[in-house]
Amino acid sequence: MPEPVVVDAMGGDHGPAETVRGAVTALREHGVPVLLVGRAEEIRRELARYGASGEIEVVHAEEAVPMGERGPGALSGTSSITVGCELLSRGAGAAFVSAGSTGAVVSCAIRSVGRAESVLRPALAIALPQVTGGSSVLLDAGATADPTPEMVAGFALLGTSYARLVLGTAEPTVGLLSIGSEPGKGNRLTRRTEELLRRLPLRFHGTVEGHDVLAGVVDVIVTDGFTGNVVLKNVEGAVRTTLAMIAHAGIARPDELREVAGRYDPETHGGAALLGLSRTVVVAHGSSRARTIARACVVARDLARGGKPVRAPGHRAAEPAR
Amino acid sequence: MPEPVVVDAMGGDHGPAETVRGAVTALREHGVPVLLVGRAEEIRRELARYGASGEIEVVHAEEAVPMGERGPGALSGTSSITVGCELLSRGAGAAFVSAGSTGAVVSCAIRSVGRAESVLRPALAIALPQVTGGSSVLLDAGATADPTPEMVAGFALLGTSYARLVLGTAEPTVGLLSIGSEPGKGNRLTRRTEELLRRLPLRFHGTVEGHDVLAGVVDVIVTDGFTGNVVLKNVEGAVRTTLAMIAHAGIARPDELREVAGRYDPETHGGAALLGLSRTVVVAHGSSRARTIARACVVARDLARGGKPVRAPGHRAAEPAR
Known part of the structure; x- marks a missing residue:
């Protein structure tokens, strides 16, 4: 047993x-x-x-x-x-x-x-639905607000493992959440983390931006626990606001919108995993x-x-x- | 002249x-x-x-x-x-x-x-439509990726001024973007910034979270340029994804959704102000x-x-x- x-x-x-x-x-x-x-x-x-x-x-x-x-x-x-x-x-x-x-x-x-x-440090992982279908995993969603670059790089390994085990993705790609893809963009944390990620045995796609979080660009989105928590709640809020505006504009009935709302419902994904x-x-x-x-x-x-x-x-x- | x-x-x-x-x-x-x-x-x-x-x-x-x-x-x-x-x-x-x-x-x-x-440091300010109608201003949207707490507190003054001059809000309220309202939550930057904001001559509401960004909770949302840029692009992406899912589900026609999409369109807001x-x-x-x-x-x-x-x-x- x-x-x-x-x-x-x-x-x-x-x-x-x-x-x-x-x-x-x-x-x-x-x-x-x-x-x-x-x-x-x-x-x-x-x-x-x-x-x-x-x-x-x-x-x-x-x-x-x-x-x-x-x-x-x-x-x-x-x-x-x-x-x-x-x-x-x-x-x-x-x-x-x-x-x-x-x-x-x-x-x-x-x-x-x-x-x-x-x-080095555990991270909270959340599966997010992607516009392309399927899900990606975002971490850290809030376990460590001030991680070091080494910790964030480690989150990428944890996320890769989660994507394989929970999402069933054989060779997950990893993106580092940042603010622009040009060299030198980002903040101190992401610039150093990016260097570390390039050396790890994983499929590192490079940096991704805020608009990529639901765009199905990568399977694993890695960030510090502060940014991850803000982004996760921001997605919830933006989806809710958009649906409310559509219902208010009379374009669709609230019950019709429920199916779309349901995809972002935490109910669908089983919860956050502390990895x-x-x-x-x-x-x-x-x-x-x-x-x-x-x-x-x-x-x-x-x-x-x-x-x-x-x-x-x-x-x-x-x-x-x- | x-x-x-x-x-x-x-x-x-x-x-x-x-x-x-x-x-x-x-x-x-x-x-x-x-x-x-x-x-x-x-x-x-x-x-x-x-x-x-x-x-x-x-x-x-x-x-x-x-x-x-x-x-x-x-x-x-x-x-x-x-x-x-x-x-x-x-x-x-x-x-x-x-x-x-x-x-x-x-x-x-x-x-x-x-x-x-x-x-101390300029900040990029963007007006965001709120579910309650009207707009709030988010700053810094990307001018300074690694600000000090003193700089972020200064952004609150700049944002208050913007809300008065551009949004026409007489007594703007300010929220600090963070991850939880309990004392001690947030990261090092927000904990110190919160202390500073409490001493400034402005209407400080306290911390707000990711789901409050479009919820009309405060008139000015203040954060560092890294988080602000990620959040701004995340809002754009989440709204676009939600509208795409609704169109794809056949609940509403894309042309019907255009009006709602337009509210988040940068066209509507005239742009980002470097303050x-x-x-x-x-x-x-x-x-x-x-x-x-x-x-x-x-x-x-x-x-x-x-x-x-x-x-x-x-x-x-x-x-x-x-």
Whole structure:
């Protein structure tokens, strides 16, 4: 039996009702072994609804972290996030999935789950839909606001691994987010990072600009956690604003626009993956329903598999998620 | 007679045909005194079409800078951009409008036109339409990729002045683009800049995030030139991608979407203003037609007026564009 994906049953806006249902779906429909962490009584009540009480192990954690809370200060040792991360660091789980506050999960995981070998700094990776179809991965989306050039270059390796394991891209291309393609453009960070990227064993396309983020130019878009977080939220805002303007102009009905809006919906992508730790951590959006939690469990399992140095034959050949 | 707005007749994709027509429109419809710089013979031929040969002064400059070229290296002393900036530095013009390469105009202007008093570093300001109607100004959109916190705080003063003079906002609010509103979030640059902004005589709203850029939360969005440039191009790309997806889904016809696309069109806003120099410089988009050139001349005139420490009674009372 492979190590389970640990699921934070208390995270997210909808609590155990959706997280437990998502975990059951992950196990039954996708064959992902799961373990639930949170208030045992509530979890067991939900499991019983699906007749799944005997199938899924539960680890009790007394506290749920409110969605607004962030940062290490907000977490007590009895929160489901802390207990989930500790299960990982003790080797009792292959991955952790939470729909809790991104800030709380990221800081807890970075503190308690060790970094993978040869990784300078973890990064948060998000899949973004591209106008050409398919998805690219953007990282760092906010784990490290002030990285060194060496760290950003390392994010490119993490992103390449993610693109192979999660997006199924055999030979991912990498672009460095910057401000102009001429030599000498960019800022100090990108100029030095570009030099480093040219020496790494990956398919480096060169720099890309803000308008390339959704244009399908590269498979992996690499940047510092400050710019990445601003860009990610900016995409969400720009898409929302454009759809609102179209609805307001009476060109299309809001329900007709829903399908397009859905492509940018965090629900579709399963969440943000914190890469570069010795174990995998996936942060699902706070608004996640069961389907998204299940998808996050699949992504977590795939990333965790890829990250194992020794694998059984038949597993997808992929670079370890360093 | 007030000092004229110097117009680069050779800049942009459409050359003198559109720039000269735009200058004539600025003069005749908006009462903006203009002066054209570029190949005198070509300019005079265009002026003659409108019977405007006697109305507008022409200064000869032999060379036109190709749109692809950027940076100081690309500019000879006889280019229309160099000659235009020199006219400003000699006091022969109040402002310079060019649809030439942004990089070339910005670097030439920064070198030859002096900084305004008490300004640490100039910034490029762009008006962005907001979902609430109206516009906000984003700066720096790319003049300074690695500013100090003191420089970014100074951009807030420049942006406040722009919002008053160009957008007509009496008491503009300022937001610092960052990644989270909790204390301690952001990067080193924004944490220090936030402290400085709290001490300046302006309406500081606090930090804003990527999704607030088009949400009408503040009138002035201030950031470093790297992030600003990425965000600006990211907005353009995200809007274009969303419209393409809607057209592709068959929900609305491309011609119906044109009106919404037009709101983000650089044509609508007259261009990017380089603020903080002793004279005003406005860079119109390379694709600008006559209407946009004329609009850029009006913006340049308004900014130049506002920047003058002594003004005739009846002028709008506004903080100088430092």
